[in-house]
Amino acid sequence: MEQVLITPQKTVSEYLQQQSNKSLLRFITCGSVDDGKSTLIGRLLYDSKLLFDDQLATLERESKRRSSGGEDIDFSLLVDGLEAEREQGITIDVAYRFFTTDKRKFIVADTPGHEQYTRNMATGASSADLAVILVDARKGILQQTRRHSFIASLLGVQHVVLAINKIDLVDFSERRFAEILEDYKTFSSGFDFSTFQAIPISAKCGDNVTLPSENMHWYSGPTLLDHLEHVSVDMNRNAGPFRMPVQWVNRPNLDFRGFAGTVAGGTVRPGDEIVVAKSGKTSRIASIVSMDGDLPVAVAGDAVTLTLVDEIDASRGDMFASPQHRPEVADQFAAHLIWMEEQAMHPGRSYLLKIGRKTVTATVTEIKHKVDVNTFQNLAAKNLELNEIAFCSFSLSEPVAFDPYEANKQTGSFILIDRFTNQTVGAGMIWFALRRSSNIHWQALDVDKQARSMQKQQKPVVLWFTGLSGSGKSTVANLVEKRLCEMDKHTMLLDGDNVRHGLNRDLGFTDSDRVENIRRVAEVSKLFVEAGLITLVSFISPFKSERKMAREILEAGEFVEIFVNTSIEECRKRDPKGLYAKADRGELKNFTGVDAMYERPESAEVVLYGDEGRPEALADQVFNYLEQKGYL
Amino acid sequence: MNFRTDHLYRLEAESIDILREVAAEFNNPVMLYSIGKDSSVMLHLARKAFYPAPPPFPLLHVDTTWKFREMIEFRDRMAKEAGMELITHTNPNGLKDNVNPFDHGSSLYTHVMKTEALKQALDMHGFDAAFGGARRDEEKSRAKERIFSFRTKTHGWDPKNQRPELWSIFNTRVKSGESIRVFPLSNWTELDIWQYILSESISMVPLYFAKERPVVTRDGQLILVDDERLPLNDGEIPEKRMVRFRTLGCYPLTSAFESSAATLEDIVEEMLIARTSERAGRLIDHDEAASMEKKKKEGYF
Numbered sequence: 001m002e003q004v005l006i007t008p009q010k011t012v013s014e015y016l017q018q019q020s021n022k023s024l025l026r027f028i029t030c031g032s033v034d035d036g037k038s039t040l041i042g043r044l045l046y047d048s049k050l051l052f053d054d055q056l057a058t059l060e061r062e063s064k065r066r067s068s069g070g071e072d073i074d075f076s077l078l079v080d081g082l083e084a085e086r087e088q089g090i091t092i093d094v095a096y097r098f099f100t101t102d103k104r105k106f107i108v109a110d111t112p113g114h115e116q117y118t119r120n121m122a123t124g125a126s127s128a129d130l131a132v133i134l135v136d137a138r139k140g141i142l143q144q145t146r147r148h149s150f151i152a153s154l155l156g157v158q159h160v161v162l163a164i165n166k167i168d169l170v171d172f173s174e175r176r177f178a179e180i181l182e183d184y185k186t187f188s189s190g191f192d193f194s195t196f197q198a199i200p201i202s203a204k205c206g207d208n209v210t211l212p213s214e215n216m217h218w219y220s221g222p223t224l225l226d227h228l229e230h231v232s233v234d235m236n237r238n239a240g241p242f243r244m245p246v247q248w249v250n251r252p253n254l255d256f257r258g259f260a261g262t263v264a265g266g267t268v269r270p271g272d273e274i275v276v277a278k279s280g281k282t283s284r285i286a287s288i289v290s291m292d293g294d295l296p297v298a299v300a301g302d303a304v305t306l307t308l309v310d311e312i313d314a315s316r317g318d319m320f321a322s323p324q325h326r327p328e329v330a331d332q333f334a335a336h337l338i339w340m341e342e343q344a345m346h347p348g349r350s351y352l353l354k355i356g357r358k359t360v361t362a363t364v365t366e367i368k369h370k371v372d373v374n375t376f377q378n379l380a381a382k383n384l385e386l387n388e389i390a391f392c393s394f395s396l397s398e399p400v401a402f403d404p405y406e407a408n409k410q411t412g413s414f415i416l417i418d419r420f421t422n423q424t425v426g427a428g429m430i431w432f433a434l435r436r437s438s439n440i441h442w443q444a445l446d447v448d449k450q451a452r453s454m455q456k457q458q459k460p461v462v463l464w465f466t467g468l469s470g471s472g473k474s475t476v477a478n479l480v481e482k483r484l485c486e487m488d489k490h491t492m493l494l495d496g497d498n499v500r501h502g503l504n505r506d507l508g509f510t511d512s513d514r515v516e517n518i519r520r521v522a523e524v525s526k527l528f529v530e531a532g533l534i535t536l537v538s539f540i541s542p543f544k545s546e547r548k549m550a551r552e553i554l555e556a557g558e559f560v561e562i563f564v565n566t567s568i569e570e571c572r573k574r575d576p577k578g579l580y581a582k583a584d585r586g587e588l589k590n591f592t593g594v595d596a597m598y599e600r601p602e603s604a605e606v607v608l609y610g611d612e613g614r615p616e617a618l619a620d621q622v623f624n625y626l627e628q629k630g631y632l
Numbered sequence: 633m634n635f636r637t638d639h640l641y642r643l644e645a646e647s648i649d650i651l652r653e654v655a656a657e658f659n660n661p662v663m664l665y666s667i668g669k670d671s672s673v674m675l676h677l678a679r680k681a682f683y684p685a686p687p688p689f690p691l692l693h694v695d696t697t698w699k700f701r702e703m704i705e706f707r708d709r710m711a712k713e714a715g716m717e718l719i720t721h722t723n724p725n726g727l728k729d730n731v732n733p734f735d736h737g738s739s740l741y742t743h744v745m746k747t748e749a750l751k752q753a754l755d756m757h758g759f760d761a762a763f764g765g766a767r768r769d770e771e772k773s774r775a776k777e778r779i780f781s782f783r784t785k786t787h788g789w790d791p792k793n794q795r796p797e798l799w800s801i802f803n804t805r806v807k808s809g810e811s812i813r814v815f816p817l818s819n820w821t822e823l824d825i826w827q828y829i830l831s832e833s834i835s836m837v838p839l840y841f842a843k844e845r846p847v848v849t850r851d852g853q854l855i856l857v858d859d860e861r862l863p864l865n866d867g868e869i870p871e872k873r874m875v876r877f878r879t880l881g882c883y884p885l886t887s888a889f890e891s892s893a894a895t896l897e898d899i900v901e902e903m904l905i906a907r908t909s910e911r912a913g914r915l916i917d918h919d920e921a922a923s924m925e926k927k928k929k930e931g932y933f
Contacts, residue, residue, distance in 0.1 A: 303648035303649050303681070352805070413801065424795045424796050424798075
């Protein structure tokens with residue numbers, strides 16, 4: 001049902017030439033139920049002579065059958081497509097219509113007036129350049145008028161037309177028109193629309209829809225169609241910094257690696273530098289690949305495949321951006337949320353959040369306030385019901401890249417999905433990152449482990465001393481560190497004394513606390529290795545699986561397990577801190593070797609027999625190993 | 633000359649975005665291929681979306697066995713050119729009972745050989761997403777369908793409970809057995825399709841171009857006599873007329889019309905002065921007022 005106005009004399013090429021100059025306007029019609037939205041769209045199509053013969057015949061036939069408008073043609077029948085709608089005489093879902101005039105192409109979303117379908121109005125508004133808000137001249141401004149104006153403003157619709165309809169039913173009264181306009185302006189003063197135009201119309205009779213009204217000489221403004229054809233659509237969509245969420249990594253063979261996605265902001269050319277927002281890795285565009293040959297440039301809205309000069313790591317969900325103007329990367333932000341589900345939203349409940357090409361889990365940590373759509377006042381709220389709008393804080397399972405919605409609709413919007421029903425339950429518009437995580441741009445680690453260890457002229461490694469309490473671990477580890485230090489090596493020693501009192505002071509000696517204790521120590525030693533240090537760890541570390549975990553988070557050759565194998569009898573005899581005695585008296589629970597297990601290492605790199613050698617001799621043994629294996 | 637308009641670029645980009653999103657998010661997508669002009673555009677867009685790789689999903693053709701012969705030849709050639717696997721399926725029950733449009737009427741025939749056959753094929757292969765070439769401008773109930781249109785385990789569509797679709801963020805989540813029908817051409821109009829075919833030089837089934845063909849006239853519609861399977865009524869004698877098709881369904885169900893448009897340019901020109909809407913040439917839609925919505929609830933594309 002594409003409709004065009006064309007004279008038969010025109011040739012195809014002339015026509016197409018003309019088409020290429022046309023812009024596209026996406027608009028929505030909204031307002032309360034029975035304000036005549038569907039009738040208005042039907043009227044626009046009819047008056048513009050945009051209907052085909054068979055559609056007209058069907059329309060006249062169905063109008064007669066239902067006779068909802070007497071003998072006249074019922075234009076709403078053109079638009080209300082679903083059975084239930086025709087039966088109830090109302091619109092329940094968004095319908096998309098397409099029409100073309102000599103000046104423009106239009107996609108119009110007809111959105112429902114009933115409150116329970118407000119979510120559909122938001123759907124229509126999310127992609128609209130302009131909103132036609134209908135008001136019944138007899139009823140004036142209603143709650144839906146306010147709600148829809150607010151949603152239009154919230155979703156960043158740029159242009160608004162206030163169509164005061166059924167003006168014929170108030171005797172084409174200029175005063176009534178002025179009253180309603182005044183009311184509208186009073187409540188909408190806070191909204192930031194680029195243009196605003198009020199037009200008195202009668203969709204049913206045709207006044208000021210496509211033709212100027214004979215009945216309202218007091219009105220000298222444009223007709224609705226005239227305004228739709230001439231309102232300036234923002235041609236600035238290429239402005240703003242480059243953004244492209246990676247949608248699909250195209251890798252048909254080993255020689256080609258393309259990153260496919262739709263440019264969400266700015267422009268990009270071969271040679272441009274880009275950054276992967278989250279990792280901070282940078283590269284340059286090698287080419288913009290297409291089936292029609294490489295392209296010289298791509299702009300916002302283009303679906304492209306980019307190849308890069310460097311082999312950098314990026315996958316679906318990452319965002320390519322201009323390195324000079326990076327997006328935010330954060331796991332917390334504040335956003336407006338429109339709730340679209342019967343079941344209320346509760347802070348703390350976990351939802352899926354899809355932003356760009358990335359899906360993460362998220363919770364609303366706090367409803368800062370909800371908005372009363374009648375007064376636009378901020379109200380406190382514990383939860384959010386269907387169709388309510390609130391300003392909330394979000395916390396995400398991992399950081400994502402985004403821009404404020406105001407700066408970029410594509411990279412600043414998200415939806416919430418229920419994890420169990422899979423329904424789309426909310427729509428969000430990000431305002432700003434919250435402080436904890438804002439503006440920590442992950443720097444590509446150009447100074448890496450290798451650079452740091454070269455600077456220190458050493459090979460970083462973890463020397464992991466394990467053994468019973470009193471076995472001599474710390475004594476040997478101290479001796480080893482002292483000698484390394486004398487050799488100008490850079491070292492760090494982790495033991496119970498410096499870790500248990502600080503980092504791990506929240507942990508006790510139950511099995512699960514011991515596991516966590518060792519996990520933290522392992523992670524810290526990994527960081528020290530990345531810093532280029534020779535790291536000595538002296539912990540009982542009784543469980544095989546944690547020692548294995550520590551080994552596995554490090555690279556091969558970075559973990560040397562040193563088992564200080566001293567018999568329990570010898571340890572008891574030494575008992576330097578009196579702990580065995582305490583444990584034997586039952587004053588100390590979970591003491592390794594007494595009432596807690598020690599799992600002996602089976603394949604330690606170095607085994608020191610503590611019963612026999614002096615500490616210095618044991619340290620020599622460690623040094624021999626390090627020299628043999630090329631660590632020193 | 634360059635026929636390509638800014639408007640077409642935007643439509644193309646939107647469709648490519650949808651095609652990629654499905655490939656990335658679903659385990660087992662498939663593209664319904666009906667051989668017509670919309671399918672041809674959709675296939676072309678898929679090739680562009682994944683270039684230089686071939687599209688990462690197969691084509692599925694539900695073969696009612698009542699397709700025009702030229703369509704089948706064309707189908708096989710296109711799949712090969714695109715480097716895609718072609719799956720064809722015919723409802724075996726319908727074949728056994730010889731369900732055909734003449735003895736069983738268009739309504740039952742469409743239900744058995746198209747709707748049921750499609751559901752069988754989707755179930756058999758466990759597809760969790762299926763691309764269709766439908767456009768919102770075709771028909772009133774289509775105008776309200778989402779781009780990502782959720783289907784239950786029994787392939788039902790619930791028009792009152794559609795997922796809201798905001799910006800270009802698509803909710804692709806389905807549970808096992810559920811699926812989503814995806815319509816990458818939702819926002820294209822018939823004119824856009826032809827303009828695009830023209831500017832991209834997309835291959836088309838010759839039936840779209842005017843040629844002398846044998847036809848008979850029934851209820852004011854011209855029916856092509858494609859082979860001996862069309863039973864001629866008493867006194868009916870096929871006559872040769874310059875005709876072409878505006879849409880291609882099953883051959884007794886799609887009527888031809890008189891035309892001299894033999895090139896793509898001619899076709900577009902004819903479109904521009906058209907005064908009859910597209911589906912007028914499809915006999916199934918005339919069956920009842922809300923016929924398309926009813927078929928869709930039952931699982932028709």
